[in-house]
Amino acid sequence: MRSRVASTAVVAAVAVLAAGCVEDGAADDEEATAVEGLAGEGSGEECTIEEPVPVGVVFSLTGGAAFAGEYQREGLELAFEEINGKGGVEYELVLEDDATELEDSIAAFEKLIERDEVSIIVGPTLSDMAFSTFEDAQQAGVPVLGISTTAKGIPDIGDYVFRNSIPEEVALAQSLPAARDALGLENVAVMHDNEDEFTSSAYTTMTEVLDEEGIEIVGDETFQTADTEFRSQLTKIREDDPDALVLSALPAATVPLVQQARELGLDVPIVGGNAFNSPVMIDNLEDAAEGLIVGGAWSDALDSPGNAEFIESYTDTYDRAPDQFAAQAYTAAHMIDAAVRAGCDGNREAIKTNLGQLSELDTVLGTLSLDENGEVHHEPVVQIVEDGEFTLLDG
Amino acid sequence: MLQQLANGLFAGSIYALFAIGFTLVFGILRHLNLAHAAIFTTGGFLSVDLISRQGLPIWLAFPLVMLAGGLIGLLLERIAFRPLAGRPDEHFAGLISSVAFGGMLIALVQARYGTEQQSISSEAFPNEVYTVAGVSISLAQLTTLGLALVLMLGLAWVVAATPLGRAMRAVAENARAARVLGINVERVTASTYALSSALGAMAGMLMVLNVGQGDLGMGLAIELTGFAVIILGGMGSLWGAMAAGLILGLAEALTIHHIGSSWKDVVAFGLLFAILLVRPQGLFGTIKAREV
Known part of the structure; x- marks a missing residue:
């Protein structure tokens, strides 16, 4: 509470100062935009x-x-x-x-x-x-x-x-077809955090891409950003018996989710977005990380200039x-x-x-x-x- | 189906253990201690520290985390509640000062461990999974359920059968009368906080063992569920908190299985309202909502 009040005060003060600056600066605007x-x-x-x-x-x-x-x-x-x-x-x-x-x-x-x-x-x-x-x-x-x-x-x-x-969408649009070609996926289960804007919009893209690629969605489960217990959803997905699990989650949920999936015997590949793309993720997940598929912007294995x-x-x-x-x-x-x-x-x-x-x-x-x-x-x-x-x- | 029942039971046992410490303080002292969730988080991070960083065996970490929780409870009572005792707005002011204490605690945890999730190393706890009749159960889950039950029954025994428990019940009934009868009310109050916080920290540790990592938001995530459990069970009722924790865990698992994961909260909290319509005092509560 206190810090919020304090930071609001700071913002107010900065706004006042900035307003002052704009007036002062208006005259020498020409010089400010081009420094010789x-x-x-x-x-x-x-x-x-x-x-x-x-x-x-x-x-x-x-x-x-x-x-x-x-x-x-x-x-x-x-x-x-x-x-x-x-x-x-x-x-x-x-x-x-x-x-x-x-x-x-x-x-x-x-x-x-x-x-x-x-x-x-x-x-x-x-x-x-x-x-x-x-x-x-x-x-x-x-x-x-x-x-x-x-x-x-x-x-x-x-x-x-x-x-x-x-954007996450671009990465996902690439990783799903790649996973299908490499692993021969025919049907997948989808799981996403429906409370977060970023993961929800990625979920929409995922379903569109899956549809275009002709991959069937056999299970569709959700959870919330702060959740750490996913066993009920994963149990249901296990019954759906998909070739892979496609996941749109933030980093905090990813570790327990993947661990619990492996623990329940759901050993299929898990396709995810940017949240997976960190060496920290492998360290934290240890053996459970095997079979994770990630579409991202960069990899240490990338043979780029x-x-x-x-x-x-x-x-x-x-x-x-x-x-x-x-x-x-x-x-x-x-x-x-x-x-x-x-x-x-x-x-x-x-x-x-x-x-x-x-x-x-x-x-x-x-x-x-x-x-x-x-x-x-x-x-x-x-x-x-x-x-x-x-x-x-x-x- | 059986797997879902097991999932619900294990999740519910943590809800119950979290709620029972919370409801203990309310039942005896009528204080709403909103620092409980912060103590839960602290317990979680402390156990990651002791097990993964200090390399302590798990059986040694259990009592240490409880001890630390108890000490934080004593501090909490001394700093956030005792100075307010006797004020006409004691209960409301205590509520606010406990929020402040909780905020400070979380800030300290963040300063020590940072904002990232802290995962527990898998060597610390054997990653055994047993499969019985198609139901996968991990050793961590079994330990969680077992310890939660032992601690809850232990607390019930302390309250029902020990001199401290008798003193607690006397204070709950009427603090002034208890004082007249020679009961050291301050000591009983401090002990209640210590017990409650030890259980809260322990619940945090079990949560961490169960999900494999500690997260700064873990207290906030369980707090609302914890409140629902307490209301459902009847404010201040230990048995109510136990039963309601398990019921809510099962209700969530079954909703996900039969209706869909997006409806989890709607059904779980709908259930809360439905039960309150029939029993406004909660499952095990009395009308004056004050018992132990």
């Missing part, structure tokens, strides 16, 4: 920019989404450190933590836009916050690059909004293996660098224009392009857990 020192000479690898390019970063480093935010921070910092080492263009990160709170996220964006006058913002971690903060950035004319905001409709917010995280080097230098620096969040953050830095070097200009407008024209960029996620809407396109990765390791599933 950020426009460089040369192009591509030869590009030199005098002043460091300020990059704003908003991640959830504490609170509920910290599990992702920490990996994102590490991935992004590692990439910019490497890029700064190349010379020519230097990037200066201004890092903010939104504590997984919407108010904090909005305040952080205000600060980065008005006070730090950054050229681009990376983040926030959650789609819920992106819907408000991206709107603010759009109005201020600051390009934003989402790296884990996979919700529907995010790129539609405006022409300053970009993302490099493929620079992936092996990325994994090695990440592991050396942080003493743990990177996950998909880290890989997407790492990719974001390279996308920004590519956009800045393309026009050899670190100003907001130039970055916006050049980011929108990124095409066939080689990244650790694979060959990646952005379309005119700011939506990302790259091939999703389908993996299966075998002998305690993610391996690529060949369709």
Whole structure:
């Protein structure tokens, strides 16, 4: 209660300050939008920019989404450190933590836009916050690059909004046919969290894809976000005797659900979304992880340009293996660098224009392009857990 | 079908154990202790810590978690309830201060263990699954059911047959009269909190063993069900909480089996209202809703 009151007060105060800033800043708006020192000479690898390019970063480093935010921070910092080492263009990160709170996220964006006058913002971690903060950035004319905001409709917010995280739907649409081809699935049972917007929308996509692919749905069960007891639903599914279980759940529910399925003797492959795509998941599930099939944006088994080097230098620096969040953050830095070097200009407008024209960029996620809407396109990765390791599933 | 009955029974035994500690405090002291769910969560995380991080054997972790729960209960009573004793708004103020205590406890757990789920290593607890007549039952489930029953019956025995239990019942009947008769009401109050919280922490541990991980939201998830169990059984009734916990667990499992998983809460809570229509005081409650 208390913290809510306090943060509301902070937001109110920031809003007042921001309003003040807008009035003051209106006169020198022209100078603010184009900083001369950020426009460089040369192009591509030869590009030199005098002043460091300020990059704003908003991640959830504490609170509920910290599990992702920490990996994102590490991935992004590692990439910019490497890029700064190349010379020519230097990037200066201004890092903010939104504590997984919407108010904090909005305040952080205000600060980065008005006070730090950054050229681009990376983040926030959650789609819920992106819907408000991206709107603010759009109005201020600051390009934003989402790296884990996979919700529907995010790129539609405006022409300053970009993302490099493929939507869950795209990943699922790929993993279901791949699983069918590799394992000969004819019928499946579906289970999803019907309380969460993200998992519900993924569920709708799943049923559509299953329908298109001619895979029969023999069981359809639901549960709620906070549930940890799934034995009743799983018992019913066991009676339906499907070839596989297709699951749309958040990470918290996934571990007990899969464990309980195995315990009840439901040994069929389990096809899931992004929630599965983490080495932590295999560690937590141990033997029960065998046969999990995941469609995601990245895998350590992926043979993409620079992936092996990325994994090695990440592991050396942080003493743990990177996950998909880290890989997407790492990719974001390279996308920004590519956009800045393309026009050899670190100003907001130039970055916006050049980011929108990124095409066939080689990244650790694979060959990646952005379309005119700011939506990302790259091939999703389908993996299966075998002998305690993610391996690529060949369709 | 048999499998569903077993599923319901095991889930219900945790509901019952959670609810029984909660209802004990209400039955004797008329305090609504809203920190109970936080103590449940703390017990869960503590058991992951003791078993997976410190490597203690499980039989040693059981009493330690109960002991820790008991100590937190003493602290809770001392900090959140005793300073308010005698105020005209004692019950309402206590309710609020227990929410505050619970919030602080969760913040401490989060500071120590972070926000991620903490899973229990499978070596700590043998991952045995027995199949009897087509029904799969894990060792963790059997242990949970067994321990929950032993603890609940143990508590019933303490209340019914020990000097402490007699003193508790006297305080429940009339605290002032109990004091006049030479009963140390403060000590009885503190003991009640210690017992209640030890059971709450234990329920958290059993939950963790059962689902394989501790989660910061686990207390919130069970709290509502716990309330329903207490109302259904009759506020303050130990036997009522036991029976209602099992009934609710079974009702949920059977709804999923026969009607569909989306209807679980509708049917389970519909059942609650249906029973209250017939017996407003709950299954085992008395009209004044105060017994032990």
